[in-house]
Amino acid sequence: MTNNKxxxxxxxxxxxxxxxGRYNNMVVFAPDVITGEDAIVEIKAQKKDYAEAExxxxxxxxxxxxxxxxxxxxxxxxxxxxHIDYPFQLQSKKEILSETFKRTLKMDDIAxxxxxxxxxxxxxxxxxxxxxxxxxxxxxIGYYKRETHQLVDVDECLLLRPLLxxxxxxxxxxxxxxxxxxxxxxxxxxxxxxxxERAMVFILYADEINKDELNNLFKRIKEAVSExxxxxxIDKYKKRVAANNPFIEEELQGVSFRxxxxxxxxxxxxxxxxxxxxxxxxxxxxxxxxxxxxxCGIGNFTLFISKNADNVIGIDSGKIAIDDAEYxxxxxxxxxxxxxxNDVKYRMASLLAKGKKFDLVLIDxxxxxxxxxxxxxxxxxxxxxxxxxxxxxxxLSRDIAHFKAKGYxxxxxxxxxxFPQTYHIEIVAELAK
Numbered sequence: 001m002t003n004n005k006x007x008x009x010x011x012x013x014x015x016x017x018x019x020x021g022r023y024n025n026m027v028v029f030a031p032d033v034i035t036g037e038d039a040i041v042e043i044k045a046q047k048k049d050y051a052e053a054e055x056x057x058x059x060x061x062x063x064x065x066x067x068x069x070x071x072x073x074x075x076x077x078x079x080x081x082x083h084i085d086y087p088f089q090l091q092s093k094k095e096i097l098s099e100t101f102k103r104t105l106k107m108d109d110i111a112x113x114x115x116x117x118x119x120x121x122x123x124x125x126x127x128x129x130x131x132x133x134x135x136x137x138x139x140x141i142g143y144y145k146r147e148t149h150q151l152v153d154v155d156e157c158l159l160l161r162p163l164l165x166x167x168x169x170x171x172x173x174x175x176x177x178x179x180x181x182x183x184x185x186x187x188x189x190x191x192x193x194x195x196x197e198r199a200m201v202f203i204l205y206a207d208e209i210n211k212d213e214l215n216n217l218f219k220r221i222k223e224a225v226s227e228x229x230x231x232x233x234i235d236k237y238k239k240r241v242a243a244n245n246p247f248i249e250e251e252l253q254g255v256s257f258r259x260x261x262x263x264x265x266x267x268x269x270x271x272x273x274x275x276x277x278x279x280x281x282x283x284x285x286x287x288x289x290x291x292x293x294x295x296c297g298i299g300n301f302t303l304f305i306s307k308n309a310d311n312v313i314g315i316d317s318g319k320i321a322i323d324d325a326e327y328x329x330x331x332x333x334x335x336x337x338x339x340x341x342n343d344v345k346y347r348m349a350s351l352l353a354k355g356k357k358f359d360l361v362l363i364d365x366x367x368x369x370x371x372x373x374x375x376x377x378x379x380x381x382x383x384x385x386x387x388x389x390x391x392x393x394x395x396l397s398r399d400i401a402h403f404k405a406k407g408y409x410x411x412x413x414x415x416x417x418x419f420p421q422t423y424h425i426e427i428v429a430e431l432a433k
Contacts, residue, residue: 004043005056010035013092015100015393017080017423028053031146032074034062034084035092064088069122070158077146078157079421086121090114090417093425097393097415104397105404113414116274121420124268125159130168130189139175141168141189159421163197163227170224171202180220182213192261194248195269199229201246201261209233211241218243232261247324252276255303255332263321264297266426271418275426276304278414279387282430283308283360292351292358292381294344295365299325299337301389302362306334309360314339315347348377362387369395375402386431391418396427403431 008021010033019033021041027050030041038060041053058065068074068082081089098112118124133140133151142154155172156165171189174180184207193200202221209217218231222244230246240262247260250269253276259265266272279301288309293302296314298321306312306329314337316322322341329337340347344365361383363370369392370378378386386408390396400410411430418426 005040006043006053007059008039008041008053010037010039012095012099013423015096015423015425023051026051030055031080032083033058034064034088036060037062037065062088072152072154075145076143076152076154077148078143078154079159080146080423082158082421086117086420089121089420090117093415093417093423096423097413097425097427100393101397101400101413104394105401105410107410110410110413115415115417115425116271116278118268118271118417118420120268120270122158123161124271124420125157125164126161126195126269127192127265127267128157128160128164128190130154130191132186132189134175134186137176137178139172139186141172141175161193161197163193163200164191167191167193167200167202167225167228171221174220174224180217182209182217184208190261192248192259192265193227195250198227199248200225200227201229201248202231203261204231204233206233206235208235209241211243214241214243230261234262253304256328257298257300257303258324258327258331259298260320260324263318263324265300266418268418271416271426272300275389275416275418275428276301278416278428279362279389280304282387282412282428283362283385286385288360288385290356290358291360292362292383294348294361294363294370294378296325296339297321297364299328299339301364301387302337302339303328303332303334305360305362306337310336312337313351313358315344316341317343345374345377348374348381352377352380357382359384360387361385362389364389367392367395369399371399372402375399375406379403379406379408384433388429388431390427390429391424393425393427396429400429400431408433 010019010021018029021028030053032055040056043051043053045052064085073082101110130141140153142152186206188205190203222228230244232246233241250257291305291309291312293314296302296316302314325339358381408431413429416426
C-alpha cells in the first residue's frame with residue numbers, strides 16, 4: 001500500500017452498487033468498477049472488518065464496461081451502474097440475489113430466475129424527487145452527489161421520461177427568471193407523469209403559500225408545461241394545499257387507477273404491469289376466503305386479489321394512498337374490498353384481537369421490510385400462502401428466514417428490473433405453509 005493506494009481485483013458486485021475485492025485478507029469496497037476488473041483504488045475509510053475506497057484508475061477493464069451516456073454520471077448520485085452494459089447489469093443483480101439468499105438462508109438450492117428486463121433501460125422513470133438550492137437568486141435543481149449532501153445541478157436526467165425533463169427545464173427557467181415569485185425557500189421539487197406522458201403533477205416543498213397564490217402559481221406552470229394537471233404544496237409544518245387535479249390516471253388489465261402526486265406508486269408503470277402479473281401468477285387460480293394486503297398503497301395489488309378471495313382488506317399508513325385505494329375500488333365497482341388507514345402493525349394487532357384469519361396475505365413493505373415482530377403477527381393469521389414483494393434483497397431474505405422458522409417454505413422467487421442503471425432490485429417471493 002502506497003499513500004493508501006492499492007491494486008484491487010474485483011471479485012463481484014454487491015447490493016449497494018459497489019465492487020468487492022480483498023487486500024491482505026481485508027474486504028475493500030469501491031464504486032464505478034465491474035466484476036473481474038483490476039483497479040487502482042485509494043482507501044478513504046477503514047473500519048473493523050472492511051475498508052471503503054475510491055476508484056483511481058482501471059488497469060484491466062471488463063468487456064462489459066461502456067462509456068456512460070450521461071455527462072454528469074460520475075458526479076451525480078442518481079444511478080450507479082451506467083458504466084456497465086445492460087445485459088451484465090441484469091446478470092449482476094441475479095448474482096447478488098443468489099449470494100444474498102444463500103448467505104442469509106444457508107440454502108444452496110435456491111433457484112434464482114433471470115430478471116424480467118426493462119424494455120426501456122433509459123427514460124423509464126415517471127416519478128422523480130429533486131433537491132433545490134437557491135444562492136442569491138440562482139436556483140439549482142438536482143440530486144445529491146454520492147454519499148454527500150452536496151447538490152449536483154441537473155439539466156437533463158437520462159433515466160427520466162422526456163416530459164419530466166421538459167418540465168425540469170421549464171421550472172428552472174421560471175425560477176431563475178423570477179416569473180414565479182410565490183415560492184419562499186423552495187427545498188424540493190417532485191414530479192410524476194403518466195405513462196402516456198399526457199398528464200403530470202408537481203409537489204413543491206417550501207415555507208408557506210395560500211390557496212390563491214398556489215392557484216396563480218399553477219396557472220403559470222400550466223402555461224409553461226401544458227401537460228400539467230395539478231399541484232400540491234407542502235409547507236414546513238407539513239400542511240398540504242392542492243390545486244386543480246393533483247393526480248394522474250393509469251390502467252392495468254382493464255382496471256383504472258387514480259394516483260395522487262403524494263401517493264406511492266412504482267416509478268415505471270410498464271414494469272409495474274410485469275410485477276403485478278408475476279404476483280398474480282404466484283397466487284394462481286386457487287380460491288381464498290379472506291385476503292390481506294399489507295402496505296397496500298393505492299390498491300396496486302388489492303384490486304386484483306379481490307378476484308381470488310371472497311373478502312379482502314388492504315392496510316396502509318398513508319392517508320392519501322388509502323383515499324386513492326377507496327376511490328379506485330369504487331370506480332372499478334369492486335365490492336368485496338375494504339381499506340384501513342393506520343400503522344400496519346397496529347392494524348394487524350387489532351384484527352388479531354377480533355379473531356380474524358386470512359388464508360392469503362400479500363406484503364409490499366418499504367425498504368426496511370417488516371421485521372421479526374410483524375412476521376410473528378402475520379403468521380398468527382394462519383395464511384396458507386404469502387406473497388412478499390420487496391425492493392431490498394437483504395431485508396427480504398432476513399424476513400423469509402423468520403417465516404421459515406415459523407414453518408413456511410420459500411416456493412418461488414423472481415425479480416423484475418424496475419430500476420435499470422442502478423443496483424436496486426424489485427423481487428416477488430412466494431411462501432407457503
